[in-house]
Amino acid sequence: MHAECFVTGGSGFIGQHLLARLTRQGHPVTVLLRQPQTLPQLQQQVEQLGGDGRLLRGVAGDLSHAQLGLDQAARQQVARAAVVFHLGAQFAWGLTIEQARAVNVAGALQVAELAAGQGSRLLMVGGYMLENHAHLRRVGVDLQQPQRTDWPAVYRRVGGYEGSKLEAHFQVLARMQALGGELTIVHPATVCGHSQSGHLLAAQPLAQLIGNLSAGKLGAIPGSVAHWLPLVCVDFLVELMVAAAFDPEQAGRQVLALDERTPNLHGLLQVLAEALAVKAPQRHVPIALLRALLNIPGAQRLLRTDVESLDFIQTTRFDTAATQALARKHQLTWPDLPAALQATARYVAGEVRG
Numbered sequence: 001m002h003a004e005c006f007v008t009g010g011s012g013f014i015g016q017h018l019l020a021r022l023t024r025q026g027h028p029v030t031v032l033l034r035q036p037q038t039l040p041q042l043q044q045q046v047e048q049l050g051g052d053g054r055l056l057r058g059v060a061g062d063l064s065h066a067q068l069g070l071d072q073a074a075r076q077q078v079a080r081a082a083v084v085f086h087l088g089a090q091f092a093w094g095l096t097i098e099q100a101r102a103v104n105v106a107g108a109l110q111v112a113e114l115a116a117g118q119g120s121r122l123l124m125v126g127g128y129m130l131e132n133h134a135h136l137r138r139v140g141v142d143l144q145q146p147q148r149t150d151w152p153a154v155y156r157r158v159g160g161y162e163g164s165k166l167e168a169h170f171q172v173l174a175r176m177q178a179l180g181g182e183l184t185i186v187h188p189a190t191v192c193g194h195s196q197s198g199h200l201l202a203a204q205p206l207a208q209l210i211g212n213l214s215a216g217k218l219g220a221i222p223g224s225v226a227h228w229l230p231l232v233c234v235d236f237l238v239e240l241m242v243a244a245a246f247d248p249e250q251a252g253r254q255v256l257a258l259d260e261r262t263p264n265l266h267g268l269l270q271v272l273a274e275a276l277a278v279k280a281p282q283r284h285v286p287i288a289l290l291r292a293l294l295n296i297p298g299a300q301r302l303l304r305t306d307v308e309s310l311d312f313i314q315t316t317r318f319d320t321a322a323t324q325a326l327a328r329k330h331q332l333t334w335p336d337l338p339a340a341l342q343a344t345a346r347y348v349a350g351e352v353r354g
């Protein structure tokens with residue numbers, strides 16, 4: 001059965017793959033676009049990723065505008081959606097609290113209100129740090145009564161992007177509960193390229209790590225042998241998102257999209273280095289020392305690493321039993337992660353060489 005969908009963030013990295021997956025399955029999709037004139041390029045890209053560009057329609061809008069900037073015709077078009085996928089976000093380091101909140105919090109709330117108001121299921125993309133409760137408590141989130149959290153203090157601790165993702169999550173949960181809307185949240189780990197083609201956009205955090213490794217800018221491994229950067233392949237992630245969005249049992253649930261077979265950071269860098277034919281760093285540098293170094297003015301630019309990215313490297317292990325069960329139910333196969341990492345490293349290096 002084909003269902004009309006509305007997608008925000010469809011032009012982004014995960015979004016492009018989601019559009020390919022949805023249209024390959026025959027679902028007609030309306031995409032919120034800040035630049036609607038780019039629809040033909042997006043259709044072409046979706047075709048290249050194996051989707052059907054003819055099933056895509058664009059509506060002009062912006063997450064930071066009142067009513068998402070949708071005109072009446074666009075609202076009518078969007079109202080047909082059985083499922084709203086919310087991926088759109090300002091995904092960058094160094095955002096001010098105001099910049100991050102305007103798009104990532106206020107925008108998410110508007111999408112939630114739209115979905116609840118028109119009776120669409122909302123599939124929202126969060127982030128796996130929301131499943132690390134010890135981290136949330138440490139940075140000041142009140143898990144018992146999230147509305148009592150001192151959000152500006154959380155933003156100061158974790159930066160604009162991460163702060164706004166955390167705040168948006170709790171605000172949307174509360175708003176959807178108040179409105180009686182149907183919500184499923186998928187929390188992706190850091191996203192790895194496509195498991196076969198290695199396709200990964202240059203702005204993605206893993207592409208930046210690969211770039212630093214390839215340029216010989218990574219002299220040491222951040223953290224200890226227990227530290228890891230949990231990953232999920234983009235193709236598996238979007239399969240999981242689509243499965244969760246159309247599965248009635250997943251209403252009201254949160255899904256952690258994380259491949260628990262991700263090696264520790266040392267192992268990860270070794271796999272990538274081998275594919276890039278460069279030497280992997282062997283020495284470890286404590287995260288606290290790295291954080292202190294990166295806080296020296298100019299150091300982030302020099303080391304091509306942003307202090308906000310360090311929180312994602314951690315020692316916490318996660319319970320993925322519910323995700324495994326969802327994958328089994330929908331017969332989704334976890335990709336071979338080392339092979340996907342090699343493909344991703346080769347893809348990113350190829351893009352850099354041009």
Ligand SMILES: NC(=O)c1ccc[n+]([C@@H]2O[C@H](COP(=O)([O-])OP(=O)(O)OC[C@H]3O[C@@H](n4cnc5c(N)ncnc54)[C@H](OP(=O)(O)O)[C@@H]3O)[C@@H](O)[C@H]2O)c1
Pocket residue numbers: 008009010011012013014015032033034035061062063064086087088089090091103125126127128165187188189190191201204205
């Ligand atoms: N990639 C990861 O490792 C990762 C991990 C965990 C969670 N996530 C979450 O997954 C979602 C998608 O991430 P991604 O990696 O695909 O990000 P991305 O490539 O940076 O894409 C961001 C998307 O959001 C759109 N957007 C930004 N500001 C907007 C605005 N004011 N109004 C409307 N659209 C706007 C962008 O549209 P334009 O084309 O107009 O810029 C783009 O389509 C985000 O919510 C992110 O927080 C990502």
